[in-house]
Amino acid sequence: MASRRNVALCAILLAAMCVAAAADSAFLVVHKKADLVKAKGTEKITVSISLHNAGTSTAYDVTLNDDTWPGELFDVVEGNPIQAWEKLDAGATLVHSFVLTAKVKGPFAGPPAVVKYRMAAKSVLQEAYSTPLPQLDILSDKAAENRYEWIKKFGVTYGPLMLVLSVVGLFVALLVSPSKSKKYTKAGKKRR
Structure with missing residues (x-):
């Protein structure tokens, strides 16, 4: 009977240690959105990506890569789809945006952006993916x-x-x- 109690106590302690170790980590939630604005035969696309650290510790060496906009379809007009930050504190939010112009008419579905970061206790890079964009109808002729x-x-x-x-x-x-x-x-x- 005592051995069962010891095994149960060890299992509870092990589970508590795992939860405590997991609770002391960075966890990034990444949201990507695009806004289309038409202007005299061109269309500007403003891409905004918000990074929120929902974990309990700081994320270090945070890099955002949204280089998913092909050069034959889009030109980067303002900002950069690749950005780096030294750290993102627990509970903090960063918003990064850049502006593109479309070269070609047609539908485009943007894949998720990739964010890589390190946690204080670990040297291995962690990855987080943003929400994908819904299909954008670039330079479309809107119906009357x-x-x-x-x-x-x-x-x-x-x-x-x-x-x-x-x-x-x-x-x-x-x-x-x-x-x-x-x-x-x-x-x-x-x-x-």
């Missing part, structure tokens, strides 16, 4: 019906609220306004 897309979004977003406010407003107007029958009876009494 999409021109008024904002009206549809406004109606879907605020339509129910506007309906409720209209009904409440109508109800209040009916309560506040005098009835026509009272006007006629008052007018009739004044004539006599």
